[in-house]
Amino acid sequence: MAGQKDAFQALSSENRGTLITLTSVSLLIVAIIFVAAKFGSAIYFKQRRTAVNTPIWAALILAIIQVVLLQKAVDHGMGKHQDGLSDGDIQAWSKFAYAAHILLIGAMSLSKMSTILLIWKLTPSKSLRRSCALTAGIVVGWSIFAVLGIAFQCEMPGPWLYSPERCAGEGAIFYPIAIFNILTEVIIAVLPFLMMRNVQMAQHKRVKILCSFSSRLIIVFVGIAHLALIPSFSHSTDVSWDIVNWEIVAQTMMLTAVIIACVPTLYHIFAGLHSGLTTTQIPNGIGLELPQTKPSGYINHSAYSLDFP
Template sequence: MSSSEPLMSPSNNVTPDHRGPVVDVSIWIFFVLSGLSVVSKVLTKLARASSEISLRKLQIDDFVLSLTQVLALGTTISISRQVAAGLGTPLETLSEASIAGYEKAAYASQLLYVCALCAANSAAIIFGLMLQPSKNHQLYLKATQGFGFVWLIVSIFGIAFQCKLPQPWALLRNQCFDQRAFWAFVEATNLATNFAITVVLIAIVWGLQMKTPKTKYLLALVFGTRSLLIIPVAFKLSYMFHRGLTHDTGNWNPTSDSVEEVILTSVIMNASIAIACLPFMKTLMESLQPGWSTGQVRPGVGYDIMVTKTFENSSYPLSGLSR
């Protein structure tokens, strides 16, 4: 077909050869859910301790999560552009213009995706540092953050030059390195980072003296939910390796076979954001009252980080906790 032909504009009917609408609906639902998590966290912070809403109540992790949501929006829009260009449709039915549009949208979504993951992990690490843990835990968190930045640089460099110049985005038409090995590295390393964050956050909580064991176990469970990311990552890599096998056997149809892989990418990204917000959900925070021990949390931490206005208005003394 002529390269001057416009991008395809498929209908909304879902068929075995046209599954793009499934991707579109799924990724926007996941994005909205993670967005609601970020909004809920920010509003909980803004409304704490008084009826007055002030941006001064927000902390650096709130701004990092807001940036993460912007990156997630860019990723979601890019994937939606992939759908418009032919994602979920057999490759042989696409025009040259559609293939080029698909490749460029996929290229942009991959770059934004790794940036969003790094930002979501950074927000969790910043939260851990704001709890003012021991020096060993601080070093552990900072080392994890440094490792995360190195991972981001390596991932961006790999994505940026994954295919032969001058068209490094030409995933379907150019000579590219082994995508399976690269993305296995990217996802496995991100999982290792999440595991490290989970371990240190649980260790920090475990070192605190709380009024009831239930509170400590609940917080540990909340922080441990980050390990659940292994499920969508495992499925994503499974689909990716299966798609690679079809390439080796000559039955390669990447635009049609990437549907599940792309949906799982959205799940991983938005779940990472939602999990970072989970400790600040209002219902959870209220269930933690009276929460932190006044003897184990440094001044300013227990109240400012994890406690809502109901704590100040309750009958529990603030004692050593400084606002």
């Protein structure tokens, strides 16, 4: 019976870990639905763009593992006051949270790469493809920096055990990680506007396409909140309690990134349902092109397709 009680923790003045659980599980369910819909759409319309689809599937797998690990951290005391935890629980929740933070970087990076690759597939513009490649390189660089920074910021042995006095700069590494995360999201949000520049099409379709990509700006605002909350725990002597709000925002950011990465290739379904066109299909090409004087600006007809009624 005691094990069953521990498995279903209640929110209280002494335990805020349940808030992390509720946020993670709720958004994970939504993420699974979106990725499953994307997967089903790819099968139904016989799309074999594995380079575009694989990153988001991998991101979901990492996100699921990350949520499980973070729940283990909650089970061992994250969300409770540290002075009420045993040394074993402090070590355990710290290890699980340490692994979860590293996996969060992986899931975020893959969601970014999914959107970058989609834009790269959609445009034949060499300059925009170079921009996509450069952005992908920045994302990879950020990922390596973030993983190494999180992994080795604290003293050996026990690099997973965070406390201000034993970690470099009292958690200062979290600031550049968060800042570059925001900057990469801003760059990715700008790329679709460059893609649609000079494309000749109906204004309402242009707006729909740009909105589907611009939804990624939500992650920018969540990322800013994530950055702003770093001081709430980085200098704390009660890390297991004070880290809760930061963890909630981090989970929201990661899982929202997975969800939003699916939106551009699913928007045609939502638009079709809204207008009653339940038989909406994705054609071979998006069907958007420039006047003949600018042949390099059209959307790649042989690439991934988007269609908006």
